[in-house]
Amino acid sequence: MKQPSLDILLSKVDSKYTLVLAAAKRARTLMEDPEFEVNYRGSKPVSLAFDEIAKGKYHFELTREGIK
Known part of the structure; x- marks a missing residue:
């Protein structure tokens, strides 16, 4: 899987901090999925998270308490 460029990722968020x-x-959520190893064999959760953010598949809300 090709990594999305930083420019594309930063266009989806307001800062690098928010991106991280x-x-x-999202990576933690993926790791908690019991079928993660079966469905995403050989893929790293952080790479998948960046890919989902770049494609707009992962939506999050930035609040005062953190990301929801």
Whole structure:
């Protein structure tokens, strides 16, 4: 899987900090899925999270308490 460029990723968020928080949260969610190893064999969760953010598949809300 080809990694999305930083320019594309940053166009989806307001800062690099938000990008890292959103990707980390999504990666943790992917890792909690019991079928992660079966469905995404050989893929790393952070790479998948960045790909989903770039494609607009992962939607998040930035609040005062954090990303939801």
